[in-house]
Amino acid sequence: MDCCVPNRFNDKEINGIEMVLQDIKGGRIRASIPKPLFKKWRGNILEFSMYVMSNFIVVDKKEKIRITTNRWTINFSQKTTVLLVPHPSFPLEAFSFKPIMELLQADKIDDSILTDVIGEVVEKEDPRELITSKGRETKRLAILIKDLENNSIGCVLSGDMVDQILPYPEGERVEPLIVIA
Known part of the structure; x- marks a missing residue:
């Protein structure tokens, strides 16, 4: 990264x-x-x-x-x-996935450590324009993602991530929208 x-x-x-x-x-x-x-x-x-x-x-x-x-x-x-x-000898484990249920059941989550979650976007709010405490304009988008065991968790995307994901839930899609957050 x-x-x-x-x-x-x-x-x-x-x-x-x-x-x-x-x-x-x-x-x-x-x-x-x-x-x-x-x-x-x-x-x-x-x-x-x-x-x-x-x-x-x-x-x-x-x-x-x-x-x-x-x-x-x-x-x-x-x-x-x-x-x-030139020819790496071991595979890169690019993600550190945590099951949604593990996050939901945790008494406390160490939010100083990067954690990855994968799931289908099942709901989203309309994006909102925000101004940060430093006066910078940005965007915010709240989504709900669900895993294969039907556990769901909310996730808030901001900045450039909002622009990257917005075109996908808007279009008519046959396949589910899967995100890694």
């Missing part, structure tokens, strides 16, 4: 890149590329590719939002090297 992080004072300025990397055993770790190195690395590390990385800095991130269960973060430096492995 590669995500450009906007400057908190200017949405048009990039502050760096955040990624989630996976190892051969399926373990995940967050990686950060700071603003000074952004131009060097943008577009050079692609999703679903395998790399050998060296000369990075490992930091103990004691943050509320960790994204992965790993408390450590890899920070790129000027000396970091990344080499593409």
Whole structure:
């Protein structure tokens, strides 16, 4: 996963890149590329590719939002090297699916960890225009998704995700609309 992080004072300025990397055993770790190195690395590390990385800095991130269960973060430096492995030797487990029932029955859900859910969109609200606390215009769309066991859970999409999904439930479809959230 590669995500450009906007400057908190200017949405048009990039502050760096955040990624989630996976190892051969399926373990995940967050990686950060700071603003000074952004131009060097943008577009050079692609999703679903395998790399050998060296000369990075490992930091103990004691943050509320960790994204992965790993408390450590890899920070790129000027000396970091990344080499593409042309023929990966293990499959990438791109998703960390949780059953809807497990989420519904949980006493507490750690919302600082990325979790994936898959299901059919069975209901949706009309999209709404919003203005964030920072004055940025965005969109919000609430949907209800149902799994194969007929468990359902609400999900709120925002920003570009709303534009990506809106054309599908609007059209006349024969097949169900399946989403991964």
